[in-house]
Amino acid sequence: MRHHTGPVDPESKEFRDTQAVTQAALEALNGYMKVLSELSAKDVANVSSDVSTMDPDLSTLTVTNPKVRSGLEASSALASILLDAAVRNDLKKLIVKAAEPVGQITTYLVDQAQITRNVCIQTVAANHEYWAGLTTQNPANREFCSQHTICKPLYALAKRALVTENNDLNAKAVAAEAAAKAFQKIHDDNAALVNNVDHLDAKALTEILTNDEPYLISAIRDLEAL
Amino acid sequence: MPTPQQLIYLSTELTDSVKSINAIVAKQELPYDEETRELSTSAARLAVLANAIGQAGLSALAHEIREAMGELNSQVKSAKERSRKSMT
Numbered sequence: 001m002r003h004h005t006g007p008v009d010p011e012s013k014e015f016r017d018t019q020a021v022t023q024a025a026l027e028a029l030n031g032y033m034k035v036l037s038e039l040s041a042k043d044v045a046n047v048s049s050d051v052s053t054m055d056p057d058l059s060t061l062t063v064t065n066p067k068v069r070s071g072l073e074a075s076s077a078l079a080s081i082l083l084d085a086a087v088r089n090d091l092k093k094l095i096v097k098a099a100e101p102v103g104q105i106t107t108y109l110v111d112q113a114q115i116t117r118n119v120c121i122q123t124v125a126a127n128h129e130y131w132a133g134l135t136t137q138n139p140a141n142r143e144f145c146s147q148h149t150i151c152k153p154l155y156a157l158a159k160r161a162l163v164t165e166n167n168d169l170n171a172k173a174v175a176a177e178a179a180a181k182a183f184q185k186i187h188d189d190n191a192a193l194v195n196n197v198d199h200l201d202a203k204a205l206t207e208i209l210t211n212d213e214p215y216l217i218s219a220i221r222d223l224e225a226l
Numbered sequence: 227m228p229t230p231q232q233l234i235y236l237s238t239e240l241t242d243s244v245k246s247i248n249a250i251v252a253k254q255e256l257p258y259d260e261e262t263r264e265l266s267t268s269a270a271r272l273a274v275l276a277n278a279i280g281q282a283g284l285s286a287l288a289h290e291i292r293e294a295m296g297e298l299n300s301q302v303k304s305a306k307e308r309s310r311k312s313m314t
Contacts, residue, residue, distance in 0.1 A: 014285050021288040028295040028302075035302050039309060094305040101298035108291045111234045115280045118241040122273035125244045128251045129270035135257035155256040166252065 022112045025105045029186075032098055039091040092197050099194040106187035113180035120173035124166045131162045230290070233283030240276035244269050 135158055137145065145151035228236070247269035254262045 014281060018281070018284050018288045021291060024295055025291060028298045031302050032298055035305050035309075039305065090305060090308045093308070094301060097304075098298055098301040101294035101301070104291060104294035105298060107231075108287050108294075111231070111284060111287055114234060114238055115284050118237055118276060118280050121241050121245045121248065122277050124248045124252075125266070125269040125273035128248065128266040131256060132258045132263045132266045136263065137257050159256045162256070163252075166248075 018112070022109070025108055025112075029102070029105050029109070032094075032102060036091070036094065039094065095193055095197050099190070102190050103187065106183055106190060109183040110180050110187060113176050113183055117173045117176035117180065120169045120176060124169050127162060127166055127169075131158060134158070230283040230286035233279050233286070237276045237280030237283060240272055240279070244273045244276060247272075 135155060141151075247265060251258070251262055251266045251269065258266060
């Protein structure tokens with residue numbers, strides 16, 4: 001990039017500040033995504049070991065009776081899932097409380113990527129102007145070039161350098177545009193997650209269990225009837 | 227007073243115009259004729275303007291975003307602590 005002709009000064013305080021903020025924003029977003037994935041990845045197995053502490057009476061029941069055993073197993077499974085729901089509640093809290101800052105940060109990252117794309121295109125324009133000035137012919141040049149064949153290959157070489165540099169800048173602009181779209185998708189996904197966060201609570205899970213896993217509920221009732 | 231977001235939109239609109247002019251200039255051979263040279267000068271002036279507007283918008287956003295980053299880091303820390311307590 002021709003910094004002396006380009007529209008951006010990478011040494012400027014504003015530019016350095018913006019880059020530092022972008023780096024910090026990416027780190028904050030990565031930290032959030034990591035915790036979100038850790039909380040989401042906690043499966044039933046991780047918390048099922050705590051089931052015995054939920055209801056000591058359950059663990060003292062004799063399990064020789066098949067009906068009791070199936071009920072115990074079912075209640076253990078249900079307790080595990082509800083415990084998992086407690087973890088999901090943490091997830092919900094995080095998603096709801098982080099909704100606004102995540103939205104602001106992803107918006108900033110979209111804009112930062114967009115500005116990076118813009119800067120690449122702006123620098124192409126600066127390059128054109130730079131080479132236009134460098135190759136401008138005064139009357140003496142025109143006279144010289146009309147008498148010698150050396151000018152044509154020199155201009156061809158200059159054009160090649162210009163095209164190479166601009167191709168690189170245009171490729172970077174396309175990459176930055178793709179990054180902006182990727183950040184926009186994260187932004188939209190986060191908004192959708194926040195809008196649907198109620199599906200993560202224990203009540204919704206119980207409803208899902210009632211509708212989709214009726215055998216668990218009936219087994220619990222069997223156990224209660226003993 | 228335009229918002230930082232409006233400045234960035236404006237910068238992008240202007241840059242899209244620069245991109246169109248770049249495409250025309252790129253097809254010409256060096257040395258440029260008078261018309262192409264004027265076109266490249268106009269595009270470069272527009273690019274400098276678009277750049278100043280965009281950088282102003284981004285700097286303003288960068289200033290605003292610090293609070294959001296602090297809040298997000300605090301939420302992540304709380305979630306980690308809750309998660310650690312639920313596991314012990």
